[in-house]
Amino acid sequence: MTVIGLRGATIFDATGREPRRADVWLRDGTIGEIGGGVPAGDGDALDLDGHTVLPGFIDAHAHVGLLSLYGQAAWSDAEQAAYVFRNLRESLDQGFTTLRDLGGIDGGVVKAIRAGLVEGPRVLPSGQILSQIGGHGDMRPRASDEPENPSFGCGGLVRNHALCTGTDQVRAAVRTQFRRGATQIKMFVTGGVLSEGDPLDVPQFTVEEIRAAHEEAAGHGSYVTVHAHSDAGLLRALEAGVRSFEHASMISEEAAQALKRAGAFAVPTLAVDEVLASDPASWGVPAHLLDDLDDLRDSQRRSVRMLFGLGVPLGSGADLIGVEQRSRARQIYLMAKEIGLANAIESATRVNAELMGLAGRVGTIETGKIADLVVYEGDAAVDPEIIGTRPPAYVIQGGRIVRRP
Ligand SMILES: [Zn+2]
Numbered sequence: 359m360t361v362i363g364l365r366g367a368t369i370f371d372a373t374g375r376e377p378r379r380a381d382v383w384l385r386d387g388t389i390g391e392i393g394g395g396v397p398a399g400d401g402d403a404l405d406l407d408g409h410t411v412l413p414g415f416i417d418a419h420a421h422v423g424l425l426s427l428y429g430q431a432a433w434s435d436a437e438q439a440a441y442v443f444r445n446l447r448e449s450l451d452q453g454f455t456t457l458r459d460l461g462g463i464d465g466g467v468v469k470a471i472r473a474g475l476v477e478g479p480r481v482l483p484s485g486q487i488l489s490q491i492g493g494h495g496d497m498r499p500r501a502s503d504e505p506e507n508p509s510f511g512c513g514g515l516v517r518n519h520a521l522c523t524g525t526d527q528v529r530a531a532v533r534t535q536f537r538r539g540a541t542q543i544k545m546f547v548t549g550g551v552l553s554e555g556d557p558l559d560v561p562q563f564t565v566e567e568i569r570a571a572h573e574e575a576a577g578h579g580s581y582v583t584v585h586a587h588s589d590a591g592l593l594r595a596l597e598a599g600v601r602s603f604e605h606a607s608m609i610s611e612e613a614a615q616a617l618k619r620a621g622a623f624a625v626p627t628l629a630v631d632e633v634l635a636s637d638p639a640s641w642g643v644p645a646h647l648l649d650d651l652d653d654l655r656d657s658q659r660r661s662v663r664m665l666f667g668l669g670v671p672l673g674s675g676a677d678l679i680g681v682e683q684r685s686r687a688r689q690i691y692l693m694a695k696e697i698g699l700a701n702a703i704e705s706a707t708r709v710n711a712e713l714m715g716l717a718g719r720v721g722t723i724e725t726g727k728i729a730d731l732v733v734y735e736g737d738a739a740v741d742p743e744i745i746g747t748r749p750p751a752y753v754i755q756g757g758r759i760v761r762r763p
Pocket residue numbers: 419421460677
């Protein structure tokens with residue numbers, strides 16, 4: 359039996375309990391005893407006086423395979439694979455032991471991680487994002503009459519968005535993603551910032567199309583999560599049975615209350631706005647979209663506070679894209695500014711685990727759960743600057759130390 363002891367740290371277990379000082383013992387990859395009194399010499403021990411132990415972070419909205427906004431089709435498969443694997447390794451280094459990838463990554467990546475060929479978090483892939491023609495995922499130049507999106511990526515690794523029209527094509531696209539290893543389905547039901555010709559407040563897909571995806575996913579024992587900035591598309595998806603909403607940036611109070619009544623989750627995505635706004639030119643974000651991006655940041659922050667105030671369960675997603683995905687934990691820091699640090703950490707751990715159906719295995723520090731943990735020097739459950747600006751000291755994945763000081 360492999361045993362690791364974590365001695366003397368402050369434990370923030372994400373169950374709603376106050377942080378407390380306790381020893382934690384990890385046995386064969388799971389969390390064992392929590393509390394003092396474990397005899398010395400029972401396995402290896404890390405002396406973590408002055409450190410804080412948190413559950414391993416979960417990013418509910420990752421895109422480790424979306425590497426370039428407009429140019430990925432020109433890259434070789436080898437380059438794309440190398441960047442994907444680096445993004446995965448760096449996610450671990452930032453304390454993220456689980457990623458729900460919401461578009462891009464295919465099932466082959468999960469197999470490579472499970473086989474130990476590459477280091478990375480537990481990944482829940484979505485495969486291709488479903489988009490309507492002319493929707494947020496229609497990447498064709500507007501003058502082009504090509505029937506399909508420009509293809510990028512390669513099978514098993516990364517794929518472009520799937521364009522579909524009508525319930526039959528939607529069902530086929532959903533079945534295809536599950537065939538390739540998707541664990542949930544992602545669908546665009548409103549416009550987005552970085553695509554032209556589909557404003558944020560315009561709905562995409564009909565209720566019937568969204569319901570077709572929802573039924574197919576439910577039949578597979580899974581679910582659909584929708585990209586929805588504004589009410590019209592969001593309410594269509596709610597009517598169609600969807601209970602998981604990404605962004606919800608411009609949601610009205612009435613729609614937020616409808617989410618609450620339905621028991622739906624929302625996943626705010628604040629980190630990506632900060633990344634794009636900090637250097638829009640290098641991202642190739644056209645100048646005329648910058649004002650939209652600013653407005654979106656403001657309204658997204660307002661929406662987070664409103665949803666939280668109404669008691670809608672809030673997950674947490676960084677929504678990072680590109681080849682430098684090094685600010686995943688900024689999501690927790692930015693959420694902390696709106697809802698407080700303890701709630702922001704719980705969003706990125708326990709609530710994310712709940713919305714992904716992983717609550718029995720990860721998301722809190724409780725005996726019997728998988729030993730996915732992140733350890734910071736200092737009082738990381740009290741001072742948001744620690745998670746927001748520093749790397750963790752240790753990251754433990756399934757009881758194995760994968761990052762050390
Ligand atoms: Zn996204």
